[in-house]
Structures are given as structure tokens and as C-alpha cells.
Amino acid sequence: MSIVKKLLPIDYLDMNGIECWLEDLSRQGLAFVKFGSFFVHFRRGEPREVRYHAEPLGALSAAMTKEQAYYSAQHGWLSVGQFGQNFKLYCALDPETEDFHTDPVTQSYALDNLNQKLLRNSVLLCVCIVAMAALLVLPALTSNFGPVWHLVEFSSPT
Amino acid sequence: MGKKSMEALTETMFYVLMSFLKRDLCGTEIADFVETKTKGRVRLGPGTLYTILARFEEEQFIREVSVLGRKRTYCLTDKGRARYADEVSRLRACITDVESEEEQA
Numbered sequence: 076m077s078i079v080k081k082l083l084p085i086d087y088l089d090m091n092g093i094e095c096w097l098e099d100l101s102r103q104g105l106a107f108v109k110f111g112s113f114f115v116h117f118r119r120g121e122p123r124e125v126r127y128h129a130e131p132l133g134a135l136s137a138a139m140t141k142e143q144a145y146y147s148a149q150h151g152w153l154s155v156g157q158f159g160q161n162f163k164l165y166c167a168l169d170p171e172t173e174d175f176h177t178d179p180v181t182q183s184y185a186l187d188n189l190n191q192k193l194l195r196n197s198v199l200l201c202v203c204i205v206a207m208a209a210l211l212v213l214p215a216l217t218s219n220f221g222p223v224w225h226l227v228e229f230s231s232p233t
Numbered sequence: 234m235g236k237k238s239m240e241a242l243t244e245t246m247f248y249v250l251m252s253f254l255k256r257d258l259c260g261t262e263i264a265d266f267v268e269t270k271t272k273g274r275v276r277l278g279p280g281t282l283y284t285i286l287a288r289f290e291e292e293q294f295i296r297e298v299s300v301l302g303r304k305r306t307y308c309l310t311d312k313g314r315a316r317y318a319d320e321v322s323r324l325r326a327c328i329t330d331v332e333s334e335e336e337q338a
Binding site: 128134135138139142147150152174177178180181182184185 | 276278280281288300
């Protein structure tokens, strides 16, 4: 069994792009195995026409996610693992399998949770950046001599 | 950013609410009910079904009544029943409008 590792060539939040990329690789005989730290791992085999669906995580409880995976398998969508931290990946071996989502409004609810999670992370990142900047700047501003003294000290000939 | 409110139910959501009117159901039974009731016109994909159940539970339209292994059964709450009645009234008003428009034509 030969494993092929590939870098993700698209944004890791581009659901449609991820699905199309995996489907293209499947046509070239590369079946998705797992999403590693740096690379996406594939198993080389026969070219297959399959469909992938990336479902945002976080909209359902853990128990409901398990039940959904079981129900999905009965309807042709096999859970093939997690894609990054944000998506659970499903694969339909029959390209004619019914869509994973049959109501676009409902699908938007699933995306809402992901949207909120990303917004929270962005806010947290901004707070961290401001805190780090403050830690770097404040000691210089509040020292006895201040930043001007530092400039004089470092630019004076010894 | 707040969650979207469920001001209008989609057809799929409406049928899921309807499925609980007479008895408590689990996911598979809901899908079977909707398919039978609509003669296959309305389909419930796995993503749609469980997202609706999670959202209805959050909105307190339904609540979990039993867990048997992997099977979780839900029942309709009073709030869910009232929401269903509102939607039926809205749909009846739509039909009345259609009929009055057709009579005038």
C-alpha cells in the first residue's frame, strides 16, 4: 500500500474547493486517508468516481454527530475522518448518492457555528497581539529614561 | 454575531415538526415519515436531518425523551406545537390569497 502525501493547494476553509480537489485526486487513483500536520495523506489505488462532503464540526453534540455518521452510512455517505479542526469528511462511493444536505437554509445553520467559532478565534488572536505589543512597549515607556535614552545609548559611539 | 432566527420554516423543517404531532420519533423514523407523507417529494439528507434536530432542540421545539444505544428519540414541546400551528396559519393564509386571486382572474 503506497501512501502519497500532498500539500493542500487551497484554503483550508474552502469547503467546495476541498471537496472538488479530493474528487479530482480520486479520479487519479488517490483515495483520502487522513489530514496530517503538514500534508494530506492519500492511498494509491484504482481511479474512482466518488463524491466528498465536508461537514462543519460543532453544530451537533458529540452523541448526535455519532448518530448522524451512522445514519449517513446507511444513506451512502461514509465517514472517512476529520479534515483539519473544522470539518468532518464524508465520502459517497456512488456518485449518484443523494446530497448530504437537501435544504440550503438548514446547511447555513451548520455554517453559522463554524462562522462563530472563527470569529471567536479572530477576536482572541487580536487580544493576544495587543497584549504582546503592550508587553513589549510598556516597559520601555515606563522606564526611568524611556525610549529616547535607549536611542541615545545605542547610537552613541563607544 | 447572533444566530439566525427561525422566522419562517423551510418545507423540510415544517415536515419534520409535523412528524412529531402524533408520536415521539427518532431520526430514521422522521425521515421515513417525511418520505411517506410527501411521496418522496421532500427528501432529508443526513446533514439536513440532524442539523434540523439540533436546531429544534436548541430552540426548544423538541426535546429528547429516550436514548437506546445509538437511537435518540424526541418529542414535540408546547413551544414546538405552537410554532407548528403558526406555520399552518401562515400557509392557510397563503392558500386563501391564491384562491382569491384565482377567483378574480
